[in-house]
Amino acid sequence: xxxxxxxxxxxDSSTVLYQANAEGCECYAISFDYQQRHQKELNCALMxxxxxxVVQHQVVNFDLRQWGGSALTDDQIDxxxxxxxxxxxxxxxxxxxxxxxTIFLSFALGYAEAIAAERVYIGVNALDYSGYxxxxxxxxxxxxxxxxxxxxxxxxxxxxxxxAPLINxxxxxxxxxxxxxxxxWHLTWSCYAGDDMACGVCDSCxxxxxxxxxxxxxxxxxxxxxG
Amino acid sequence: xxxxxxxxxxxDSSTVLYQANAEGCECYAISFDYQQRHQKELNCALMxxxxxxVVQHQVVNFDLRQWGGSALTDDQIDxxxxxxxxxxxxxxxxxxxxxxxTIFLSFALGYAEAIAAERVYIGVNALDYSGYxxxxxxxxxxxxxxxxxxxxxxxxxxxxxxxAPLINxxxxxxxxxxxxxxxxWHLTWSCYAGDDMACGVCDSCxxxxxxxxxxxxxxxxxxxxxG
Numbered sequence: 207x208x209x210x211x212x213x214x215x216x217x218d219s220s221t222v223l224y225q226a227n228a229e230g231c232e233c234y235a236i237s238f239d240y241q242q243r244h245q246k247e248l249n250c251a252l253m254x255x256x257x258x259x260v261v262q263h264q265v266v267n268f269d270l271r272q273w274g275g276s277a278l279t280d281d282q283i284d285x286x287x288x289x290x291x292x293x294x295x296x297x298x299x300x301x302x303x304x305x306x307x308t309i310f311l312s313f314a315l316g317y318a319e320a321i322a323a324e325r326v327y328i329g330v331n332a333l334d335y336s337g338y339x340x341x342x343x344x345x346x347x348x349x350x351x352x353x354x355x356x357x358x359x360x361x362x363x364x365x366x367x368x369x370a371p372l373i374n375x376x377x378x379x380x381x382x383x384x385x386x387x388x389x390x391w392h393l394t395w396s397c398y399a400g401d402d403m404a405c406g407v408c409d410s411c412x413x414x415x416x417x418x419x420x421x422x423x424x425x426x427x428x429x430x431x432x433g
Numbered sequence: 434x435x436x437x438x439x440x441x442x443x444x445d446s447s448t449v450l451y452q453a454n455a456e457g458c459e460c461y462a463i464s465f466d467y468q469q470r471h472q473k474e475l476n477c478a479l480m481x482x483x484x485x486x487v488v489q490h491q492v493v494n495f496d497l498r499q500w501g502g503s504a505l506t507d508d509q510i511d512x513x514x515x516x517x518x519x520x521x522x523x524x525x526x527x528x529x530x531x532x533x534x535t536i537f538l539s540f541a542l543g544y545a546e547a548i549a550a551e552r553v554y555i556g557v558n559a560l561d562y563s564g565y566x567x568x569x570x571x572x573x574x575x576x577x578x579x580x581x582x583x584x585x586x587x588x589x590x591x592x593x594x595x596x597a598p599l600i601n602x603x604x605x606x607x608x609x610x611x612x613x614x615x616x617x618w619h620l621t622w623s624c625y626a627g628d629d630m631a632c633g634v635c636d637s638c639x640x641x642x643x644x645x646x647x648x649x650x651x652x653x654x655x656x657x658x659x660g
């Protein structure tokens with residue numbers, strides 16, 4: 207079955223790509239250059255897509271800096287650093303990009319319909335201090351209705367299905383799943399900053415490091431600092 | 434109140450812009466260059482935005498030709514011409530662009546949240562032979578749920594509202610409304626082709642011409658052929 211995979215190059219979406227492959231899908235990857243802070247994650251996505259043997263890899267370009275509104279799309283907003291996990295749990299972080307997953311899923315939907323795919327895979331995850339509104343199950347359900355009602359395929363009873371296999375997994379469980387699937391962690395990139403080495407202190411690095419540590423595993427990515 | 438207006442430069446979205454203005458909104462326009470067949474409609478949008486005094490006009494660029502799937506994004510698919518209104522009513526036309534309104538509304542949502550707008554106006558219209566799935570009321574309701582659940586503003590009880598004032602109007606009623614509002618029809622562009630004059634024979638021209646004719650009015654746009 208044909209499936210479109212939203213692939214950022216991070217730990218979660220890479221695991222989803224390998225999961226879709228393991229399920230026997232014919233995988234079509236889609237990634238985005240939205241003028242985010244750096245290109246490292248996107249480069250990882252391209253490598254991972256190639257390694258996993260995707261049929262096609264679309265990179266869609268647009269510029270979310272036109273209106274900003276996030277630490278990832280406005281350099282005037284600082285990245286949070288060295289926050290405790292409890293601080294992260296408090297509220298929606300400044301790294302939230304307005305409507306980002308809705309934009310991503312919309313393009314994935316258009317691509318999926320154009321190639322007559324049956325599924326769109328996305329690596330959203332509602333646990334582990336993810337305050338993002340567009341990573342929660344009720345949001346995914348709402349998008350599923352949009353997929354059904356907003357397309358020719360959906361109106362003809364062949365709705366494209368959103369598959370979010372990680373939505374209720376903890377980060378440690380995602381890593382365990384990725385290990386079973388053989389995800390090459392060294393080719394994934396989670397750090398919000400884009401330096402040569404991952405910073406080790408942004409929210410994303412901290413969550414990743416904490417999960418590997420909890421499992422007694424070493425993250426093969428090189429870190430500048432490990433708190 | 435701040436409002437984002439989806440402005441294509443066609444008859445419907447131009448009427449919506451003037452409607453939002455008449456309702457006292459502070460208008461922020463958003464238009465898209467998605468590598469559609471021509472730039473004429475976009476140029477009209479820019480002129481109309483200026484004339485109507487929008488606070489800001491964002492043009493978002495991306496390329497829907499990457500996967501095509503529509504006569505508007507793939508030159509291999511011919512535009513339908515000289516179809517009767519009954520033929521148009523039959524099914525979803527080849528000018529349907531997969532997920533286009535979902536993509537447009539997603540960007541409008543991101544823009545609206547970044548500027549803390551309260552509304553997004555869209556000129557969709559479910560009547561008059563519009564077979565497009567993403568122009569119908571149930572689709573707009575589904576997107577409204579996405580607006581509510583997929584944003585920080587929505588989660589905090591300040592959901593951005595989708596306003597679709599034309600959804601249940603006939604084309605003749607839209608023209609009557611636009612006349613009351615003083616929409617400069619000569620600056621709008623509906624033709625799917627992008628020649629010097631509107632073709633007069635594509636679905637979009639025919640619907641527009643038929644509505645002006647039914648009202649006993651003359652469309653001020655220049656047509657190459659009037660069937």
